[in-house]
Amino acid sequence: MVSRHFTKMLLGLSLGLAAGLALAENGVSDKSIVIGQSAALTGPASALGTAMRDGALAYFDAVNADGGVHGRQIVLKTVDDGYDPARAGPNTGQLVDKDKVFALFGYVGTPTSNAAMAWVDKGGVPFFAPMTGAQSLREPVNRNVFNIRDGYADETEKIVEHLDAIGVKQIAVLYQDDAYGKAGLEGVTQALKKRKQAVYATATVARNSIDVAAAVAKMQAAKPHAVIMISAYKSSAAFIRAMRKASDSVPFFWNVSFVGSQALMDELGPDASGVMISQVMPSPWDEKIAIVKEYRKLYLTKPGREPDYASLEGFIAAKVFVEGLRHVKGEITRKSFTSALETMGMTNLGGYTVQFSPGNHNGSNYVDLSIVTRKGKIMY
DSSP states (O other), X not given: OOOHHHHHHHHHHHHHHHHHHHHOXXXXXXXXXXXXXXXXXXXXXXHHHHHHHHHHHHHHHHHHHTTOBTTBEEEEEEEEOTTOHHHHHHHHHIIIIISOOSEEEOOBSHHHHHHHHHHXXXXXXXXXXXXXXXXXXXXXXXXXXXXXXXXXXXXXXHHHHHHHHTTOOOEEEEEESSHHHHHHHXXXXXXXXXXXXXXXXXXXXXXXXXXXXXXXXXXXXXXXXEEEEESOHHHHHHHHHHHHHHOSSOOEEEEOGGGOHXXXXXXXXXXXXXXXXXXXXXXXXXXXSHHHHHHHHHHTTSTTOOOOHHHHHHHHHHHHHHHHHHTOOSSOOHHHHHHHHHHSOOEEOSSOEEOOXXXXXXXXXOOEEEEEOTTSOEEO
């Protein structure tokens, strides 16, 4: 016959085991929270992936040095996908299935983000702050996806609104022939349709390619008044340079934020003068903005670094992620983290505001327009 004492002991052990299992969320231990990122660390988009990672680490490192979040260190595990969805998918499988990360963070690009969604949806894995403005990650609302930047639809609307206001009508689109480029093209198409216009001409360039000869020939023949480019910085730079070399009479050149302003300027050199770019982050040079001042203080501590939009985006993404963790009530689980983000209300990070709700996971609607000056500076 089993004694009462032994029965109580077994019951206590069972309850303790159950409690331990309830606390065992993937990526969360009593000492750390491990999150995963697949981004371009090599290849034609490497400047964006590297900056996004380094900006995030600048904030996470500062938080960790101050004791972490709920006593836990934030560990960011980054793997290289070369801006190739064929690599981003397996990378995500490795991060989710083998490394057991708590969340996915800071993916760079539309096709690479789309490649991760099978694991996100299957496992209910938070997919936080992808560097993309694609509507596919915004509508319909996916409870696992949280965007901290505005979408391409708003960026292209702002560009077309400006061009229309100054009387520019023949608006063409150079787009990367993939999900990113097509998302931007759709944004321009809808913005023009709203004004009873149509895209004047289109040309394409392959992802991770700078072969723009056919696109240049097509645009030279069409003679548009403006070209909105939905492509990476190397292909955009090659296109702008070739267009300027081919003719003295060139259109207005516009890019959306994903081009990477600093990377584009570095590629173009003096040819960057006059190029216009929509921005979804505040100026990384304006220290009057509190979040920018904080970013510069932490990010520029390592030698050789220069401020740029991509690293600022990574920094802000990391700060919002940490704020979400700090608002978790009780144990940190994927569900409690998602609920915390949806209910933490409007959060002013110091000049950049985010707000999520159960019906809206698009945290910001910040869009501004900028131009590269002759001195190689960004002016709003």
